[in-house]
Amino acid sequence: MDRNELYIKGPQRMHGELLIQGSKNAALPILAATVLGKGIFILHHCPKISDVEHMLELLIDAGCRAYWEGHMLIVDTRELRNYRVSGNGAGKMRSTVTLLGSILGRMHQVEIPYPGGCTIGKRPIDLHLRGLEQLGAVFEHQEHTLLGKAALLHGAPVYLGFPSVGATENVLLAAVLAEGVTVIHGAAMEPEIVELACFLRKMGAKIRGEGTPVITVEGVEKLHAAEYIVPSDRIVAGTYLFGAAMTRGEVRLLHVPLSHLGNLPGLLGQMGAVVEAEEDWIYVRMDQQLKAIPYVVTAPFPGFPTDLQSALMAALSTASGISFIEEKIFEARFQIVEELRKMGASIASEESFALIDGDDRLHGATVEARELRGGAALIMAALAAEGETFIRGMEYVCRGYENINEDLKKLGVKEINAGAGNKKENP
Numbered sequence: 001m002d003r004n005e006l007y008i009k010g011p012q013r014m015h016g017e018l019l020i021q022g023s024k025n026a027a028l029p030i031l032a033a034t035v036l037g038k039g040i041f042i043l044h045h046c047p048k049i050s051d052v053e054h055m056l057e058l059l060i061d062a063g064c065r066a067y068w069e070g071h072m073l074i075v076d077t078r079e080l081r082n083y084r085v086s087g088n089g090a091g092k093m094r095s096t097v098t099l100l101g102s103i104l105g106r107m108h109q110v111e112i113p114y115p116g117g118c119t120i121g122k123r124p125i126d127l128h129l130r131g132l133e134q135l136g137a138v139f140e141h142q143e144h145t146l147l148g149k150a151a152l153l154h155g156a157p158v159y160l161g162f163p164s165v166g167a168t169e170n171v172l173l174a175a176v177l178a179e180g181v182t183v184i185h186g187a188a189m190e191p192e193i194v195e196l197a198c199f200l201r202k203m204g205a206k207i208r209g210e211g212t213p214v215i216t217v218e219g220v221e222k223l224h225a226a227e228y229i230v231p232s233d234r235i236v237a238g239t240y241l242f243g244a245a246m247t248r249g250e251v252r253l254l255h256v257p258l259s260h261l262g263n264l265p266g267l268l269g270q271m272g273a274v275v276e277a278e279e280d281w282i283y284v285r286m287d288q289q290l291k292a293i294p295y296v297v298t299a300p301f302p303g304f305p306t307d308l309q310s311a312l313m314a315a316l317s318t319a320s321g322i323s324f325i326e327e328k329i330f331e332a333r334f335q336i337v338e339e340l341r342k343m344g345a346s347i348a349s350e351e352s353f354a355l356i357d358g359d360d361r362l363h364g365a366t367v368e369a370r371e372l373r374g375g376a377a378l379i380m381a382a383l384a385a386e387g388e389t390f391i392r393g394m395e396y397v398c399r400g401y402e403n404i405n406e407d408l409k410k411l412g413v414k415e416i417n418a419g420a421g422n423k424k425e426n427p
């Protein structure tokens with residue numbers, strides 16, 4: 001079997017208890033933030049995923065040191081000297097762009113290659129740049145890289161036309177060391193923004209209002225090193241919850257902040273699942289065929305997350321009745337449709353709309369993961385399907401899921417076999 005393939009024989013019921021890995025989307029901006037202070041940072045519960053490894057390559061290339069002890073990541077930023085972000089990971093990962101704000105804050109200039117990431121749409125960075133320009137940065141577009149300079153970063157009002165997660169993070173990162181007060185209007189309210197603000201506060205930053213559309217930052221002269229626990233990944237948790245629902249399973253996921261899940265428990269309840277939850281765990285059991293959901297639209301937090309839209313679609317393709325999904329965040333996020341159809345799903349999609357005519361039985365097939373979240377959703381579909389499924393493109397899934405086949409084994413899945421593309425034990 002190819003090293004980036006996964007084989008699953010279904011149907012298999014997900015059942016058991018699992019501690020959920022650290023969050024990719026929280027860890028990456030926190031790692032970017034470490035460059036704002038000189039010192040030794042300690043991050044607990046950090047996910048060992050390829051996106052984090054790529055971010056570390058960039059930090060190391062810039063002069064930092066980093067090493068792992070289990071899931072504790074130690075980052076030493078004292079010797080940071082390079083404002084040019086290169087390294088192998090640079091063009092591959094969307095969150096390279098988050099280094100714009102933090103390296104500008106520390107070194108007053110920055111150069112990054114145009115950011116990569118999943119193939120889920122155009123993903124422009126105009127809001128990032130406009131926000132940073134408000135704080136005094138000037139950008140020069142070169143053939144392959146973007147060069148930013150800011151002799152002096154100063155506080156300013158910043159109006160984001162859309163609550164972009166990345167742009168909010170970037171402005172926040174640049175504002176903490178800027179002179180004066182920055183007020184971000186129309187800020188993203190995602191839990192990852194709250195985590196970043198909490199981490200920056202631990203470094204000595206003065207921030208208030210995170211988790212609301214208006215964030216106020218009072219610039220400080222200096223930041224110091226900090227220790228932090230990365231929260232568990234709400235998208236990984238959500239993926240497994242849909243998997244449990246589709247396989248008529250019963251799972252308890254631990255170390256999951258309920259406040260990060262938004263309306264997900266309610267939606268699972270609407271689909272017919274029994275849901276129990278407390279502050280940091282959630283239990284889901286499904287005893288019947290899923291019920292269709294007439295209309296779900298993806299939206300900024302606390303709306304339904306675009307990152308779980310593929311897992312929702314996979315689940316609804318096994319529900320009784322017709323469901324309708326509208327994708328409002330990214331324009332190319334229905335790439336899973338064709339693959340689910342190979343497994344017998346009946347889905348019609350046009351532009352940002354998908355209509356799913358659910359049926360209890362999917363069947364195994366050879367399918368292709370084309371992006372991170374869609375790939376994980378295909379794995380959930382394979383568990384619910386009758387017969388053998390080969391999933392290619394597992395390298396996408398490894399960007400965000402630390403060891404999905406081991407997680408699934410802990411959740412009672414037996415007939416699963418990964419090529420070496422899945423994460424190795426503690427490298």
Ligand code: UD1
Nearest residue numbers: 025095123124125126127128164165166167306307329330
């Ligand atoms: C982050 C998450 C990603 C999630 C997304 C939305 C990380 C590493 N990634 O991505 O998993 O799917 O939030 O919750 O945290 N936009 C612009 N101009 C900009 C910036 C964004 O037009 O300058 C548009 C994008 O094209 C997209 C929408 O805004 O249509 C949302 O993007 P944004 O919230 O910025 O997502 P990311 O930060 O890229």
